[in-house]
Amino acid sequence: VTDDIGYVDDALYEDVVAFFRSNIDWSGPADRLGRPDAAAAILRESRVLDARDYETWLSLFTDQCIYWVPLNAEVGDPRVEPAVHFDDHRRLADRVDLLRTGHLHAQIPPSQTCRVVSNIECRSSDNGEVDVHSILIVHEQRRGRTQLYVGRQFHRLEQSDDLWRIKYRVLLLVDRDVSQGNTTFIL
Amino acid sequence: MSRADRRPYTELVTQDWRVHRSVYTDPHIFEDEMSRIFGGTWVYLLHESEIPASDDFRTLRVGRRPVIVSRTAEGAVLALLNRCTHRGTLLCPLTSGSAARFQCAYHGWTFANTGRLIGVTYPDGYRPDLDRASLDLSRLPRVESYRGYVFGSLNPDVEPVADWLGAARPVFDWAVDSLPDIRMLRASTMEYHGNWKLQNDNNGDMYHTSFTHKSTAVMTERRHGRGRLLDHFTSDEGPMVVRSFGNGHKMIDQRPSISSPWQRTRPIPGKERYAEQLGDRIGHEAARQQLEYIGQSGINLILYPNLHIRGNGSLSVYEPITVDRTLVHTYVALLVDGPPEVNALRMRFAEDFVNVGNRDDNEIFERTQDALTNVCEVEWVDVSRGWATDRESLEPSGARVGNIADETGIRSAYHQWQKLMDADPSLSSSAASSRADELPAVASE
Numbered sequence: 001v002t003d004d005i006g007y008v009d010d011a012l013y014e015d016v017v018a019f020f021r022s023n024i025d026w027s028g029p030a031d032r033l034g035r036p037d038a039a040a041a042i043l044r045e046s047r048v049l050d051a052r053d054y055e056t057w058l059s060l061f062t063d064q065c066i067y068w069v070p071l072n073a074e075v076g077d078p079r080v081e082p083a084v085h086f087d088d089h090r091r092l093a094d095r096v097d098l099l100r101t102g103h104l105h106a107q108i109p110p111s112q113t114c115r116v117v118s119n120i121e122c123r124s125s126d127n128g129e130v131d132v133h134s135i136l137i138v139h140e141q142r143r144g145r146t147q148l149y150v151g152r153q154f155h156r157l158e159q160s161d162d163l164w165r166i167k168y169r170v171l172l173l174v175d176r177d178v179s180q181g182n183t184t185f186i187l
Numbered sequence: 188m189s190r191a192d193r194r195p196y197t198e199l200v201t202q203d204w205r206v207h208r209s210v211y212t213d214p215h216i217f218e219d220e221m222s223r224i225f226g227g228t229w230v231y232l233l234h235e236s237e238i239p240a241s242d243d244f245r246t247l248r249v250g251r252r253p254v255i256v257s258r259t260a261e262g263a264v265l266a267l268l269n270r271c272t273h274r275g276t277l278l279c280p281l282t283s284g285s286a287a288r289f290q291c292a293y294h295g296w297t298f299a300n301t302g303r304l305i306g307v308t309y310p311d312g313y314r315p316d317l318d319r320a321s322l323d324l325s326r327l328p329r330v331e332s333y334r335g336y337v338f339g340s341l342n343p344d345v346e347p348v349a350d351w352l353g354a355a356r357p358v359f360d361w362a363v364d365s366l367p368d369i370r371m372l373r374a375s376t377m378e379y380h381g382n383w384k385l386q387n388d389n390n391g392d393m394y395h396t397s398f399t400h401k402s403t404a405v406m407t408e409r410r411h412g413r414g415r416l417l418d419h420f421t422s423d424e425g426p427m428v429v430r431s432f433g434n435g436h437k438m439i440d441q442r443p444s445i446s447s448p449w450q451r452t453r454p455i456p457g458k459e460r461y462a463e464q465l466g467d468r469i470g471h472e473a474a475r476q477q478l479e480y481i482g483q484s485g486i487n488l489i490l491y492p493n494l495h496i497r498g499n500g501s502l503s504v505y506e507p508i509t510v511d512r513t514l515v516h517t518y519v520a521l522l523v524d525g526p527p528e529v530n531a532l533r534m535r536f537a538e539d540f541v542n543v544g545n546r547d548d549n550e551i552f553e554r555t556q557d558a559l560t561n562v563c564e565v566e567w568v569d570v571s572r573g574w575a576t577d578r579e580s581l582e583p584s585g586a587r588v589g590n591i592a593d594e595t596g597i598r599s600a601y602h603q604w605q606k607l608m609d610a611d612p613s614l615s616s617s618a619a620s621s622r623a624d625e626l627p628a629v630a631s632e
Binding site: 006007008009078080081084085086087088090091094098102104105145177179180181183184 | 282372373374375376377378380399401402403405406407409410453454455456457458459460461464514519521527530531534535537538542543546547549550551553
């Protein structure tokens with residue numbers, strides 16, 4: 001599989017920032033009947049990550065995806081602000097490969113995780129995409145130490161081949177401006 | 188262990204370059220370090236571009252002390268102890284902002300950002316001859332800006348920053364001169380459960396690279412081929428060197444093996460697209476030069492105790508929390524007049540090694556802290572690699588230069604550690620001298 005390397009440009013940045021802003025500012029009602037199929041896609045992502053099935057996890061993203069974990073609470077422009085993560089598909093694939101080298105000391109032994117994804121609310125747009133707002137709680141245990149990672153997350157899903165795929169995922173950790181521990185296991 | 192049972196500091200580092208485990212594990216030694224090292228010499232505070240305007244401030248720690256670094260109306264930069272002089276409350280709980288004065292949340296005492304006490308609530312309750320000047324905020328007696336980088340010290344007798352830099356000064360100047368105007372931005376903060384010196388040791392150590400960072404090297408080569416980050420170091424032979432500058436400063440000099448930072452940069456989001464866009468916009472030769480601002484410029488300069496200049500406008504600053512917990516704050520510079528494509532790629536590059544490489548470093552620090560703390564039967568670690576061999580020499584500048592994988596730089600740090608811990612300098616933070624008309628001008632170069 002060759003990575004799509006040409007899609008991160010100004011238009012993409014502006015679209016991702018608009019997506020983040022529209023979700024962080026969202027105060028209106030969700031789709032009245034919900035979107036059980038879209039919600040199931042978010043839960044599946046959580047399930048495969050707990051199973052450390054990173055190859056399946058990567059397959060849940062579109063070829064032109066963005067995974068963004070901001071450093072700041074305010075919506076900023078990632079072109080002039082560093083993030084914890086701002087990954088395109090190629091960088092996500094790098095991180096998966098890193099986990100598979102057998103030499104990643106930070107995951108020897110691997111983290112045991114259990115995630116709760118709750119407060120799922122969906123909004124459909126006219127072009128067939130669905131935005132999903134949820135709360136993520138990751139309980140991690142590794143080498144005798146327990147850590148909790150909590151955040152709001154926003155997904156934009158796009159339908160292809162009868163499956164919902166993740167176009168954008170933004171994870172807004174509550175302690176993003178404090179410090180990051182060993183999150184090599186992928187939040 | 189009681190105080191009397193403990194060895195003097197000069198005996199915790201041996202003449203054949205072993206360091207006693209307690210240097211990393213003893214909370215009493217840590218307490219002394221917070222004054223004798225983090226008070227006794229210069230510590231890096233911030234870059235002036237983080238508080239560019241009058242009344243801007245940022246809070247941080249000097250050792251464990253909470254400090255407000257403020258820029259006064261006159262443009263002077265001061266480091267105030269962030270502690271209300273009334274009942275001891277942390278005065279400012281914010282990380283940064285703009286304020287001409289600070290009011291304590293507890294009883295409403297108000298201080299100017301020069302430290303001067305300007306308001307006591309319900310003042311009639313105090314005796315008429317209350318000495319208000321003695322209740323000004325305390326401040327660090329020494330603050331100096333060297334080329335925009337601000338250092339502070341609690342030791343009034345510390346030498347000027349330029350002298351303290353010593354033989355490291357030309358490298359520092361090279362790092363500053365190699366970039367146009369910058370604005371320093373806070374990037375990720377990493378936390379590990381280990382002593383702060385494990386990070387300081389590691390930043391002057393290329394011996395670990397092939398082993399600790401094997402995951403990064405293997406992934407990078409199989410995903411992106413050779414010629415990228417890290418694979419210029421495969422053995423301890425080659426043109427790269429490590430230098431020890433005195434005063435604990437050290438550097439890894441990878442410049443002889445890194446001719447093009449841009450070419451060696453691992454793929455980052457937008458790399459190809461923005462490079463092409465920039466070339467189309469300003470011409471390919473101009474673009475090629477601008478793109479060299481992205482990537483690792485080949486120096487790791489570590490100023491003892493807490494600043495790691497990684498080259499090309501990126502920094503790490505160590506913040507000790509306890510004897511076995513440390514924060515590492517990373518920073519990346521925005522090029523004020525730089526092309527937007529270059530800045531966007533600089534931001535993405537700042538996220539690269541912290542996520543793929545530094546996690547393995549932190550894991551090693553935690554494993555080291557665990558074993559050093561809990562194996563009391565084996566007392567020493569060895570930092571002698573390269574010592575008493577023909578691999579070290581003195582440069583005309585006074586710097587000691589060694590093989591890239593030797594522990595020459597680590598020895599520099601422990602030489603300084605011994606000196607500062609043994610000296611036990613008398614520290615001061617004078618309240619009376621913080622009266623605005625007595626403020627020293629901040630030296631700028």
